[in-house]
Amino acid sequence: MTTSRATADDLLRLDQQICFSLSAASRAFNGLYRVLLKDLGLTYPQYLVMLVLWEHGELPVKKVGEHLRLDSGTLSPLLKRLEAAGLVRRERSARDERSVEVRLTEKGVALRERALQVPRRIAAATGLGLDDILELRTRLDSLTAALDTAALEGAQDPEGLP
Amino acid sequence: MTTSRATADDLLRLDQQICFSLSAASRAFNGLYRVLLKDLGLTYPQYLVMLVLWEHGELPVKKVGEHLRLDSGTLSPLLKRLEAAGLVRRERSARDERSVEVRLTEKGVALRERALQVPRRIAAATGLGLDDILELRTRLDSLTAALDTAALEGAQDPEGLP
DNA sequence: CGTGATTAAGTTGTGTGCAATTAAATTGTG
DNA sequence: CACAATTTAATTGCACACAACTTAATCACG
Numbered sequence: 020m021t022t023s024r025a026t027a028d029d030l031l032r033l034d035q036q037i038c039f040s041l042s043a044a045s046r047a048f049n050g051l052y053r054v055l056l057k058d059l060g061l062t063y064p065q066y067l068v069m070l071v072l073w074e075h076g077e078l079p080v081k082k083v084g085e086h087l088r089l090d091s092g093t094l095s096p097l098l099k100r101l102e103a104a105g106l107v108r109r110e111r112s113a114r115d116e117r118s119v120e121v122r123l124t125e126k127g128v129a130l131r132e133r134a135l136q137v138p139r140r141i142a143a144a145t146g147l148g149l150d151d152i153l154e155l156r157t158r159l160d161s162l163t164a165a166l167d168t169a170a171l172e173g174a175q176d177p178e179g180l181p
Numbered sequence: 182m183t184t185s186r187a188t189a190d191d192l193l194r195l196d197q198q199i200c201f202s203l204s205a206a207s208r209a210f211n212g213l214y215r216v217l218l219k220d221l222g223l224t225y226p227q228y229l230v231m232l233v234l235w236e237h238g239e240l241p242v243k244k245v246g247e248h249l250r251l252d253s254g255t256l257s258p259l260l261k262r263l264e265a266a267g268l269v270r271r272e273r274s275a276r277d278e279r280s281v282e283v284r285l286t287e288k289g290v291a292l293r294e295r296a297l298q299v300p301r302r303i304a305a306a307t308g309l310g311l312d313d314i315l316e317l318r319t320r321l322d323s324l325t326a327a328l329d330t331a332a333l334e335g336a337q338d339p340e341g342l343p
Numbered sequence: 344c345g346t347g348a349t350t351a352a353g354t355t356g357t358g359t360g361c362a363a364t365t366a367a368a369t370t371g372t373g
Numbered sequence: 374c375a376c377a378a379t380t381t382a383a384t385t386g387c388a389c390a391c392a393a394c395t396t397a398a399t400c401a402c403g
Contacts, residue, residue: 031232031235031293031296031297031299031300032236036318037300037303037314037317037318038210038214038225038228038229038303039229039249040317040318040321040322040325041206041207041210041321042207042210042225042229043250043321043322043325044203044207044321044322044324044325044328045203045204045206045207046250046390046391047324047325047328047329047332048200048203048204048328049390049391050328050329050332050391051328051331051332052200053391054332062357062358062359063200063204063359064204064358064359064360065358065359066200067200067201067204079381080381080382080383081380081381081382087201088205088208089359089360089361090360090361090362091381091382091383091384092360092361092362092363092382092383092384092385093359093360093361094382095382095383095384096358096359096383096384097358097359100358115368115369115380115381116367116368116369116381117367117368117369117380117381117382118368118380118381118382119381119382119383138199141199141200143331144327144328144330144331144332145324145327145328146323146324146327147324147327152199155199155202155320155324156198156199156202158317159202159203159205159206160202160205160206161308162206162209162307162308162309162317163202163205163206163209165306165307165308165309166206166209166210166212166213166306166307167209167212168306169213169305169306170209170212170213170216170306208360208361211360211361212361215361224388224389225389226388226389226390227388227389241351242351242352242353243350243351243352251389251390251391252390252391252392253351253352253353253354254352254353254354254355254390254391254392254393255389255390255391256352257352257353257354258353258354258388258389259388259389262388277350277351277398277399278351278397278398278399279350279351279352279397279398279399280350280351280352280398281351281352281353344403345402345403346401346402346403347400347401347402348399348400348401348402349398349399349400349401350397350398350399350400351396351397351398351399352395352396352397352398353394353395353396353397354393354394354395354396355392355393355394355395356391356392356393356394357390357391357392358389358390358391359388359389359390360387360388360389361386361387361388362385362386362387363384363385363386364383364384364385364386365382365383365384365385366381366382366383366384367380367381367382367383368379368380368381368382369378369379369380369381370377370378370379370380371376371377371378371379372375372376372377372378373374373375373376373377
């Protein structure tokens with residue numbers, strides 16, 4: 020037990036650095052988006068929803084959730100706020116009354132024009148070139164896929180390791 | 182107006198991919214930690230606090246917040262929960278009665294032994310080698326620094342761009 | 344010494360994020 | 374057709390994050 024103590028300690032310290040770095044980066048992004056989106060009256064998750072709607076026009080709540088990996092527990096109140104802000108309308112689908120269609124209002128469509136400047140500012144703030152950004156995105160996506168797989172597998176102890 | 186439309190559209194789509202990738206990765210990590218930490222009875226932010234305390238032993242709330250970039254609005258209730266779980270004690274400093282010292286209990290110290298296995302599982306789940314992990318950490322840290330600087334500068338429109 | 348500025352925690356309010364549950368509609372199957 | 378299983382939103386409850394504010398203690402400076 021004493022023999023592997025030093026290594027385990029190192030891992031614990033390393034882990035602190037890794038998980039901290041990730042959550043710090045995430046919150047730093049969030050903070051910058053908060054500043055940039057303040058004028059638009061949007062939060063960062065609300066902006067993500069609007070991006071999806073700007074691209075697809077009209078979608079059931081379910082599809083919005085699939086695009087963003089968010090469930091109805093998060094989306095329902097968020098969409099209510101967007102509706103209260105006059106940016107979207109929610110209507111029960113006539114074809115399938117379980118489903119609720121989310122549709123942009125004129126005001127919601129119009130907001131897109133003002134949002135067009137956001138990505139440029141974000142890109143500038145990262146201090147990274149387009150290639151670096153794309154590479155980072157690729158890395159993050161494969162990391163996400165790996166983490167999801169591990170979580171689904173119940174996160175058993177990795178086999179074959181001491 | 183029509184001339185730059187396509188480019189701005191592309192940027193908006195690109196932005197969707199980048200910001201989504203980051204928040205998705207962050208939440209995927211969170212989800213895996215949730216699974217791994219369930220046995221320990223800790224949430225991910227609580228685990229971060231415990232890591233800091235395991236390394237430093239005893240710290241005022243202020244210092245914990247500096248290590249993790251969290252303010253008292255987040256830490257006060259979190260520390261109360263850790264105290265209710267019997268993992269830490271909070272005591273007003275005798276030297277400076279504005280300050281509250283957070284100290285591990287015996288139970289809190291003991292929990293460290295069970296936490297030692299977490300980083301190994303996380304590392305295994307990422308599917309990355311130690312070098313890749315360290316490089317990713319470096320990238321994320323510099324990204325965080327850049328984003329913080331931009332946010333502090335009020336996120337003015339980047340100069341010299343159309 | 345006294346008073347205004349500063350600092351440290353805590354509190355309040357808003358907005359996610361997610362698990363668990365509920366309610367309603369649809370689908371599949373005998 | 375009837376009825377169980379599934380699907381879709383919504384709701385509830387808990388735990389962050391963070392802004393804005395409050396309270397209490399300390400500091401700084403005349």
